[in-house]
Amino acid sequence: MLSFTSVTLWSPACIPLNFSPPSAGSKMANLARSCLSLPRLGLSRRVCGSLPALHTSAPAQDQSPTHTGQVFDEDDYQNARFIGSPRQTNTRWAINLIQEVPPKAVQGRIAACDGGPGALGHPRVYINLDDEGNHGCIYCGLRYYKDSAH
Numbered sequence: 001m002l003s004f005t006s007v008t009l010w011s012p013a014c015i016p017l018n019f020s021p022p023s024a025g026s027k028m029a030n031l032a033r034s035c036l037s038l039p040r041l042g043l044s045r046r047v048c049g050s051l052p053a054l055h056t057s058a059p060a061q062d063q064s065p066t067h068t069g070q071v072f073d074e075d076d077y078q079n080a081r082f083i084g085s086p087r088q089t090n091t092r093w094a095i096n097l098i099q100e101v102p103p104k105a106v107q108g109r110i111a112a113c114d115g116g117p118g119a120l121g122h123p124r125v126y127i128n129l130d131d132e133g134n135h136g137c138i139y140c141g142l143r144y145y146k147d148s149a150h
Contacts, residue, residue, distance in 0.1 A: 064089045098141040105147035113137040
């Protein structure tokens with residue numbers, strides 16, 4: 001005859017939960033042991049270590065550099081978050097995208113740039129256009145030039 005040990009656990013709401021583990025040799029007992037090693041047992045926080053692996057092959061690694069120039073080694077621990085899917089590196093960097101926007105012509109000597117409507121923009125800056133050529137905003141990179149048609 002097998003004897004069960006009753007364990008009292010406390011839920012996050014401070015309600016005692018009585019738990020009787022299954023027989024010692026079963027798969028459920030192994031699963032329960034790995035889950036009970038956590039200090040707090042909650043349904044949303046349960047992490048079971050004895051579950052089978054979900055992937056069948058090595059993950060595809062994208063070795064292209066990020067926008068900051070970072071390149072990760074194959075042995076880097078940060079690659080663990082890309083086991084189920086390949087790393088996706090954005091190849092269209094913002095500094096290149098803003099250069100594709102044509103400069104805006106301004107009739108006066110000063111251009112006011114706020115980056116966009118409302119909370120989508122940045123603090124308003126005033127750009128002096130007295131010198132020839134394009135003048136860029138220090139926040140968003142939009143370029144302005146003085147239209148000398150008047």
